[in-house]
Amino acid sequence: MHLICGSVQLADAPPDSGHTGIVTNGMPGIHIEHYVRAARSKDIDEILPLYVDNRIELYAVLAHEKHQDVWEQLTTQMLGRLHGEELLHQQTCVEHFFRRFVGLHSTIPGDTTVQFHIEEQVSQVAQWGGIGPVLARILREAIETAGEIHNNTHLSAGSATVADAIPEIIAKIMEQASSVLILGRNEYVLPIIESLAEAGFERLFFAHPDMGIAHELALNDALYSLTDAHIRLPIEWEQRHEMLAECDVVITMLTPEQISGTKEATPCITLREAQSHLDSRKNRPLVIVDCSSEGGESEANIDPGFYQQENVFIYTLSDLEKVVQQNIQRRRRTIPQAQKRIAKRAQICMQRLYGKDRYLFDGMIARSPVMHTVLELTRRAATSDANILIQGETGTGKELIARAIHRQSHRAEGSFVTINCGAIPEDLLESELFGHVKGSFTGAMSNKQGLLEQAHHGTLLLDEIGDMSLPLQVKLLRAIQEGEIRSVGSTEQRTIDVRIVASTHRDLEELIQEGTFREDLYYRLNVIRITVPPLRERREDILPLAEAFLRRFAAPRRSFGRPDQRTLRLQPEVERCLLAYEWPGNVRELENVIERAVALSFGGMIRIESLPSSLCQQPAQGQVTPEQLIQEAMDQQYSLRELEAQYIEQVLKASDWNHTLATQILGISRTTLWRKMNDYGISKE
Amino acid sequence: MPMNFLNPLAYLLAVGYGISFLFYLLSFTTSRDAMGRWGSCLLLVSTVLHLFFLVSFTWIHKRIPLAHVTEAMTLLAWFAATVYLILEWRLGEKAFGTFLMPIPFALQLIAALGLEMNRPVAPILRDVLFEVHAIAILLAYAAFALSFIASLMYVLLYREVTHKQWGMLYVRLPSLQFLSEFSLHAGLIGFGLITFGIVMGSWNGIRVWSSGWSLDSKILTTFGTWLVYGLFVLLYRLQGWRGRRNAYLSIFGFLWVLFSFLIVTNYLSGIHSF
Incomplete structure (x- = not known):
């Protein structure tokens, strides 16, 4: 991960803000959307074009430092040349963003309106998917830094306008x-x-x-x-x-x-x-x-x-x-003080981005906006001590989320215990959860500590909570409510302090209707609910995930003397296949598919033959081949233009107007798609 | 003398007040809140130590330190510092400290220089009635000191606000209205206390001196103080005087108190030792 920022000073004339705040340098009509879309190549993870203090600044998160030229191409394409401006990297980049955010470079130092303008623009960029976990984190830290500076220094003290001076x-x-x-x-x-x-x-x-x-x-x-x-x-x-x-x-x-x-x-x-x-x-x-x-x-x-x-x-x-002038001068004098705090905060921010809780976006690949909101919710839920219910289809990564919550919470030092309630017979589950004393039933040869007790001061993940039997639900409810448990066969009550994270792939509300899940337990567990979207609802993540798995499975194979597997890549048809598939088994299925493909692949390319046949045949089920399609069109004497326009529009509709996805299905470049959309007058409306 | 720690402690207290004054001053000029916090902490420590000093003094000598002008000064210093500290805690206003702290500092320094243990004490000065009389008047002086400080700040801020020189005082000080009301209430409380103190004093005088009490210089100046603050109260009540003119009156009143406390006590003889 590499952070970079460059900026362009605009001419004096304040640019037209009709373009949602972002304005171009003599290239009218370029909106945030275009920046984000252009950046959605695989090498630029996140991008934030910002119009602030009469400059355009382009912040980006690159997958690797070596992708800098990709970013430079983009900026040249979008903004013209970044003349005379030094590029900022990593910590200096964060620092620079903080300074802008706090208003250190504004004409009125400490101008708090800058903050609102930036936040507004960021939310717009986020709508187009330009903001990822890294930039979101930096923004959050910037807000905190601004708060700290406004509280502890006089950077924003005193009125800065005549009206406020009264x-x-x-x-x-x-x-x-x-x-x-x-x-x-x-x-x-x-x-x-x-x-x-x-x-x-x-x-x-x-x-x-x-x-x-x-x-x-x-x-x-x-x-x-x-x-x-x-x-x-x-x-x-x-x-x-x-x-x-x-x-x-x-x-x-x-x-x-x-x-x-x-x-x-x-x-x-x-x-x-x-x-x-x-x-x-x-x-x-x-x-x-x-x-x-x-x-x-x-x-x-x-x-x-x-x-x-x-x-x-x-x-x-x-x-x-005069009052205003004096206030502004006084604010200027506190700039060095604010600088120092900003430098310190930027350093902390970098440490956080690269440090302990980096796994939140390192372990979980999230390029889709839905997943960002999920991760953000996870991060916030972790800081509280409330019980959490994680809902999501099988294989979506519910346990990863639960682990992330545990490691982010103040219970991180305690143990993280998981149990799959669906996989263990009912009576066994009870003694697993609550423990038992020697001789309490046949086979109880010794005292056994329950998982609830093991998770004391820690977190207990109850996987597939929906499969738990009703009597056990009652006992669990009691344990949660009273904070006390009693082992099977024991008379002794023991106090426990456990945070319960429950996960399920079933709809608990439906189970309540059916009477197989207790409503009171549901409300106990469902204090915060995190719904992990299935993979098909976040198709943007499919290819990054596939590549990540590719890297993971390819690495050990090198030791067998095969060709250098790090260059293993996906054939374009494979990519298309992966994107079009429905993924009922979600990320886990994708993982298995890639593992299999790596095992079966030869040379540096994953070919379509290496994929399970079910994956690629999907469109063929009862469907027409291109030949049949054209046969029908022949009768109607359609022009190539008409056909192409229709096809592009249908594909766009099917991919929910996600242009990246569409280009991958159509097998054309973004610029070509863009040109053709303009040619044929295809737009979202 | 086994209990000889009182003299060094008196100096230590003066140093404590002095340093805490410096912290307040730094906090005022550089607008660093940390400095103000240090000042408050040190002031708190000093007042607690001071209380210990006063209690020890009373314990050792079996009397409240009221028999000599220096003893009264250290008591007054403690009153002023403690009352200020309570006000700072209640009002959250540190700007006062910068202006007020020189008073306990100076009083304590003079007291420490002149403090003498084992001074022979007239028996009437061990009387409870006398102690009430003296403490009431000292408390009144502490209130006048606060009123004076608020008025001084008022006058300074008034100058900046009317001359439109938006300087440091403009940034730091509370509003004119606040200062004016503060000065007024401190003055009113002080006036009540001094009235009570004078009444107690005269009763004491009648009781102790069989000849009836004679008019010494101290009694006259104290009566003068009473008149000045009486005027202050009267003008506020009847004429609705607020703001600048009141402030000047309060400043004059306190200068008069200082005159009576320092000059009259030392250079004019009388039956009052302070």
Whole structure:
């Protein structure tokens, strides 16, 4: 596994975000989908194109470092040349991603909106299948790192916009201000309302010489931070001075010239009219902010009389800008501190990717989105101590999941015990599970510790739980509920601390309906349910799995003096066969098929003859041969074009519009498929 | 003297307060939370040790350390530090520490320098009534000290907020309203305590001195303190004074307390030893 990243600085013009955030360098129309599709060659496992801080960055996980040129080809094809930029590898790449994510390189250091933009883009890329376990992990670590930095450094401290500076200053003057009067309207009004609402101002009053505008502002629903708890009221323009008695904050956005209906230029609030209302405040502090866009410097916007008042604090736009500037400078000063933390976290992240819990995606090959969600759920389930039910067809890897859970959990030091409930006769199963004392039944020659006891402080996997008999289910339920067990023939109760992971290929809910499975036990076990999809529902994983098995089975054969088996490859027809097959036995069947094929193969290629005949004959059952098909078409005099278009569309439909799969069935390259789809106007709709 | 550990301990306490002040200062200037935590920890250790010091003193000498100005100072230092520590724990506001810590530090340092064991003590100073009187007034002083610190911070922050110089104080200090209310409540509590202390003192005086109590300089200055804070309370109640003017009054009041405590006690003779 190798991580790599390259980036392209874009021209100043902010690119059109219509393309789901990712924009091309003079190559319009390239969407995330294309990146991901182009990268889905076998050598690029995961890819993440990112548009951030006016750059396009292309992160990728390569199967091996030597595949770098594949990635470089892709980037050149997609982005033009990565001019003058150094490529980042491995830890530096992770570090770089963290820095971007935390907002270290943004114009406003520590800008938290960057984080949201990145997460949004990642989720879009994930929809197209570009994100795999490695990138998902890095993203998770990035979120944690950002949390750590925001909590422990001042990288995101203080307001970074003029609108946010207003509540910040108010908070330095008053403890609990809740009412604000907004006079007029300009381009700042919406950000200011939003930032006030977020800061806990609950009552917002709007006044404007034009009552319609005041109404409009009060009813504006475009702001996400406004909730039902916020009261917004339009106020008659004449009433604005009365509001001073109540509101702790006044924000004016009108210059004297803008106030219509007055003969001479007067500020929007005058001390003469406000005096009596000010007095009724009894020295409670009042903040007046002059946000009128043109006259930020002009003293004429505010009645100079207010400056003489006790406990009246007056600010202008330039004061707010000064606060923001100062905050940004202070944030800049904490960058080295944040850098250090990021370097440390990146190192930890790399260790995790290569370290102990790497098996989560190393042992289990998962290139399909379904499997990623399963693995993610597994990882999260492992950290809890809840009982887990793993459902899935036979051979899907339920035990692997159970082991992963055990090793990830805090019980990893304890033992992992498994028992197949379907494979052991009922009475034997009881003594296996609970143990027995000497002489409790014929053949009980000595005391025997039960598996539940062996798994003390560990995990017990009850495989095929659906096959357990009802009386034993009751005993198991008791053991789980009480945390105590009693051996067969013993009177002594022993406390156990075991996490139960149960797995089954049967539908337990159906068994409950039939009355062969106890509902209460079901709810005990089904605290978290992990459903492992069958192989046919994750066809993307078939070929990677096949290759992995190939490597595994090919290796020992070298010792017999055969040709170098590491170059063993699958014939294209074999690949097609594998992809088209239904795999009732799932991964285990695939494993056996590959083992058999390796044993039977000659030379460096797995040929179709090495596969079991049932696997390839499937399409032939009662089906037509290409000759027959063409025979029918001959009568209708179809053109080659029509036939080809039809066939491609059908194949795409059959493969659920998975282009990789389709190309493999059709035996053409992706670009050819793409071209033909365009030619024939085939699209998902 | 077998119990000679009290003198070195007094110096150690001064050092403890001093270092914890430095930590608070560092935390304030560099905005490192770790520094603040160290400061709080050290302050906690110091106050606990200080309590041990006071208890030992009382145990050895069979009286509360109240007979001399230096003894009163160390007691006052402990009051101030402990009250602050409780407030920090309740309010989670460390900025105060930076401003307040010089007070216990200085008091304890002066006390340690002048502390003398085995000083002959007049019997009236072992009286419970006297002790209540003195402790009430010392507690009032501690409250005034807190009020003073809050007011000082208020004035400094007010300057930054009105002059629009968004400096370090702007970043670190709590809001003006908070400071003002804090100062006000500390002042009110202090006023209550000093009133109680004066009443107890006069009762004590009438009881002890058969001639009725004479007006010495200390009584006069203390009465002055009472008047200043009385005005403070009155203006708040009747005139609704808040903010800057109150802050100035509180600062003046505490300076007056310092004057009466340090200057009057040392340079003007009277029947009060502090």
